[in-house]
Amino acid sequence: MNNLTRILGITYPIIQGGMGNVSNAPLAAAVSNAGGLGMIGAGTMEPEQVEDMIVDTKKRTSLPFGVNIALSVNDHAAELLELVGKHQIKIVSLSAGNPAPHIPMLKGHHCTVMTVAGTVAQAVKAEKAGADIVIGEGYEAAGINSPVETTTMALIPQMCRAISIPVAAAGGIGDGRGLAAALALGAFGVQMGTRFIATKESGVHANYISAIISSRDDGTLISGRTVGKVRRVLPTPYIKNVLQTEEKGMTVNEYLDATSEFHHISGAMEGRLEEGFLNGGQISGLIEDIPSVEDLIKTMVAEAKIFLSSAQKKLPI
Numbered sequence: 001m002n003n004l005t006r007i008l009g010i011t012y013p014i015i016q017g018g019m020g021n022v023s024n025a026p027l028a029a030a031v032s033n034a035g036g037l038g039m040i041g042a043g044t045m046e047p048e049q050v051e052d053m054i055v056d057t058k059k060r061t062s063l064p065f066g067v068n069i070a071l072s073v074n075d076h077a078a079e080l081l082e083l084v085g086k087h088q089i090k091i092v093s094l095s096a097g098n099p100a101p102h103i104p105m106l107k108g109h110h111c112t113v114m115t116v117a118g119t120v121a122q123a124v125k126a127e128k129a130g131a132d133i134v135i136g137e138g139y140e141a142a143g144i145n146s147p148v149e150t151t152t153m154a155l156i157p158q159m160c161r162a163i164s165i166p167v168a169a170a171g172g173i174g175d176g177r178g179l180a181a182a183l184a185l186g187a188f189g190v191q192m193g194t195r196f197i198a199t200k201e202s203g204v205h206a207n208y209i210s211a212i213i214s215s216r217d218d219g220t221l222i223s224g225r226t227v228g229k230v231r232r233v234l235p236t237p238y239i240k241n242v243l244q245t246e247e248k249g250m251t252v253n254e255y256l257d258a259t260s261e262f263h264h265i266s267g268a269m270e271g272r273l274e275e276g277f278l279n280g281g282q283i284s285g286l287i288e289d290i291p292s293v294e295d296l297i298k299t300m301v302a303e304a305k306i307f308l309s310s311a312q313k314k315l316p317i
């Protein structure tokens with residue numbers, strides 16, 4: 001038990017990152033049932049769809065789970081926030097926007113609030129605004145990233161020094177070594193996205209999982225840098241075309257159209273790689289199997305315990 005597991009009411013300090021339109025009820029419930037924290041990713045979904053997912057997740061687990069709302073990504077963010085009271089959601093993760101205006105309402109519903117931050121300044125603001133946990137997300141991560149591009153290794157110890165609420169490290173974590181490293185950097189746990197995509201319970205298209213498993217350490221690309229919208233992806237034919245167009249010059253809106261939810265669903269859920277993109281983190285190169293969520297979490301925890309105890313023995317203190 002540590003402060004993170006205590007606040008969230010979970011057994012192991014492993015959070016499944018909200019993955020918009022991808023992390024659904026079966027995956028979120030499997031993570032919660034395995035002792036971690038499962039999370040529904042509202043992405044760009046309509047409030048009714050998210051509501052169905054919440055109801056479905058509650059049927060599959062009696063353990064805590066959360067809902068991620070990417071504030072600037074979903075046009076119905078205000079309605080999604082209203083679902084918290086209606087369905088008595090106990091844990092909410094806010095990302096892609098300023099969480100501060102929404103925290104008092106969420107606390108009014110006795111909700112635990114996690115915010116995703118890519119810089120120390122964002123983490124400090126979140127703590128001042130009343131957040132309970134900060135997810136420090138480095139540049140290794142899949143999907144939309146901070147344009148500041150700070151890596152997890154550099155970000156986490158600086159963030160942990162600056163705030164007193166628990167930090168969970170995200171970006172580039174995929175096994176027990178990553179979990180142990182995050183704890184050594186001062187985090188109280190980890191949040192993973194890419195690793196959970198390649199599990200038995202994940203609902204993505206098989207082409208997505210194959211792309212992760214066949215990826216190497218240099219296998220991801222950054223799109224959107226020229227318009228200040230950084231997104232880490234796997235190299236599908238579609239996104240390579242977008243990158244070529246970007247090199248010639250693209251407006252923000254053209255880029256956002258090119259990476260709209262239609263293209264996300266085409267790639268991730270339908271496996272149409274000529275038309276769609278796949279969010280993927282740098283840790284893809286480490287992933288070579290498709291375990292069940294339960295096996296993944298058990299193995300990670302066992303590995304981390306071994307690495308941490310052997311590290312302690314080696315330290316000259």
Ligand SMILES: Cc1cc2nc3c(=O)[nH]c(=O)nc-3n(C[C@H](O)[C@H](O)[C@H](O)COP(=O)(O)O)c2cc1C
Nearest residue numbers: 017018019020095141142143171172192193194281
């Ligand atoms: C398919 C996919 C969709 C994602 N969508 C969201 C999202 O809607 N909101 C969010 O805060 N993070 C999102 N993320 C980021 C994850 O929640 C997580 O923080 C990130 O994947 C961690 O880095 P990793 O991939 O190296 O494990 C997404 C990641 C993936 C792979």
